[in-house]
Amino acid sequence: MVVPELRPWRAARPHVVRIADAVRPRLARAAAAAKPRVARLARARKPQVARVTRPKTWQYAAGAATAGLALAAGVVTATGPWDSSGQRTAERDRAAALGRAGGTDHGRAPGAPAQPRPAPSAGPVLTGLGGISTVKSAPDGKALAQALTPLLKDPALGTRPAASVVDVTTGKRLYGTDPDAALTPASTTKIATAVAALSAMGADHRLTTRAALEPDTKEVVLVGGGDPTLTAREAAGGWASLRVLADKTAAALAQRGVREVTLSYDTTLYAGTEMHPIGVNPNLAPLSPLMADEGRTNDSTSGPADRVEDPAADAAHRFGDLLKSRGIKATAPGPSKATTRAKTLAAVSSPPLSALVERMLTDSDNDIAEALARQTALASGDRADFAGAGRAISARLRKLGLPLDGSSFKDGSGLDRADRLTPALLTALLTKAADPAHPELRPALTGLPVAGFTGTLTSRYTDGAAGAVRAKTGTLTGVNTLAGTVVDQDGRLLAFAFMANNTPNPSEAQKALDRAATTLSNCGCR
Structure with a gap:
């Protein structure tokens, strides 16, 4: 899959400046760490213009920049859709609805803000695609294995954690340990619910x-x-x-x-x-x-x-x-x-389904997740109950050509411990959401919590890859999962899924998963 690079809309600039000013104190510590990445970008060739559009009201754009930490140094681009004022409409809707956060906390630290805060421009989720980097190839699989395997052997992750890392540009798997193992996914199930609902009804659908x-x-x-x-x-x-x-x-x-x-x-x-x-x-x-x-x-x-x-x-x-x-x-x-x-x-x-999906993912809102699962069943002509919703989600994902072996959907939220997903399916879902042939699926990426800034990742990564990791959390007793995207040190966009069952300590398991995601962010891995 070849994904064209995209330039941000000019209308975004005033908004980006305002957001950057607002979060500068938060990002000061990260600026030094971003300098090497910024320097590489300065030497990178200028991107060629391309646009990806879809009908109706939503348009998506992503700029040639680094994600997260590079924002601290002023390399800020934006992702659509944008309104006439230059503000991302889904971000505006979420900001207007901070008092309606909903959902659950997924291990939010005591005293941490309960309501999500907008990230700086919400970070360009498609940064790293389309050859913006001077590096032509993806990270080396052996080097990735050397970096990740010891981290995933942490006893805090239980007896047999599973993982998958994929180059979003090509869809090629770069790393995997039991990537086809069907495990209890907890709330990472919501990624599947999001993709199925968007596929069934479209991003503009309203209830x-x-x-x-x-x-x-x-x-x-x-x-x-x-x-x-x-x-x-x-x-x-x-x-x-x-x-x-x-x-x-x-x-x-x-x-x-x-x-x-x-x-x-x-x-x-x-x-x-x-x-x-x-x-x-x-x-x-x-x-x-x-x-x-x-x-x-x-x-x-x-x-x-x-x-x-x-x-x-x-x-x-x-x-x-x-x-x-x-x-x-x-x-x-x-x-x-x-x-x-x-x-x-x-x-x-x-609001449009795109906004509902973003809120569901950012806040891990179970009520929205179960509603969207039933709406997917209705849109698919199936019975709007738990079983019908599960069938409809599976059918929609199968139609998209996603690997469903071993998967089982008993609900839309991931609260049911009988749910089963694989790391391979989770990374395939994220890669499909980035596919320019499916722009209607983009909210499954833009809604992912941003490390250190939004939703269930607000209080995580404060000393690590704040702003660089976007990921959906999953937490049940004895279950800890994390799936999302990250731009590595060479500017490549990677999708990852880490799944751990039988975890003895939820806090330690969270930290172990965060270390693995941070390692990906810091990885040149050649």
């Missing part, structure tokens, strides 16, 4: 929640569309607002002269049980196509929290209260199903 009026009965049905980011809070932060839906619904009813309604709610979009196999758990709500604020019982926006027993009933009650405050008297809501004769009064839509 809609609507209120419909049954003719002649004055029954208003709140119809769940599977949007887990629907919020009833005053500050919607760019997400679909139950308050806005109530505004629109009340206005539509008033136009019809209706001031009193029977309120009900429709959750028939999903099938099967609402309870995840792990049972009641503070890391996710019961699965429902209708929920507000992820069913949280407090004002929290991230990390574990108690959830309501029935998210749909809770959302409908809150909607009824909002209608009453707007002059529409509503009965206590009960479950129902909107008929084909029901007329839509009002609707609100989620």
Whole structure:
């Protein structure tokens, strides 16, 4: 696979400067370490212009620069999509929604910020592609083995960790130890969920929640569309607002002269049980196509929290209260199903799927992950339950030509310990997301947490490859995984996956995985 190099959009420059100024204190310590990489870039040839586009609203670009640490020295480029102000739209949406972080913490250190902070320009995720380096070849496999194998033998990684490292430019595997071993992946499963959902629905797809009026009965049905980011809070932060839906619904009813309604709610979009196999758990709500604020019982926006027993009933009650405050008297809501004769009064839509995927990956949001798995099933014509979602994810990945031997998808979040993925599949997913033939998959890369800056990697790599590593974490009891991308010292973009099961100490296992990723970042390996 040959990936053309890309230049950043000129409109990005003012935004990049502002971001660089904001994070300069954070990156001061890293500047010295970046100097050799910057010097090599200064000698590199000027890139040729190429563009990769896809239909509709999203365009992607990546500049010829180093990732992460090189940003500290001022070599800053940007990746799209961009709006007219020069700000990356997905980054803008996330920044506007910092109060809606959601998800779980994956070992976040005590006292560390619960909300993600934008990285400097979010780092050019496709840096290292298209021959921007004077180095024509990928790292030597033997040299990589000498660097990585001792680290992966760390007892903190259990009895038999597995790994894969791939050159994203060519798709060639550079290093592997049991790369086809099917292990419990934990939350790295979300990479597969992201790629499957984007493949099934496209990056611009939105999830809609609507209120419909049954003719002649004055029954208003709140119809769940599977949007887990629907919020009833005053500050919607760019997400679909139950308050806005109530505004629109009340206005539509008033136009019809209706001031009193029977309120009900429709959750028939999903099938099967609402309870995840792990049972009641503070890391996710019961699965429902209708929920507000992820069913949280407090004002929290991230990390574990108690959830309501029935998210749909809770959302409908809150909607009824909002209608009453707007002059529409509503009965206590009960479950129902909107008929084909029901007329839509009002609707609100989620941000595009690209933004949902980025939030899911950055924050390891389990509620979004399970919703996107079911949406993938619906888009594939399968049953919207756990089994149907697993079949749909597998089918979508198989259609993309990805290696599925040994894999098994029991859920979309990775909370189910019966899930099985291989390092080979994880690196193949990341490589496919970088393929210019599939720009719709790019959010599976741009959403990865940035070491030392965003999401579940905010408090990690503070003394290592901060800004240079982008990776999805995975953490369950006895399970620690890490999969993502890194630009090595020669400017090559590498995809990696490290998987460890039966780990005796989660903190030590995390450190061991981080050392392996940092070694890749620092590796010339020739």
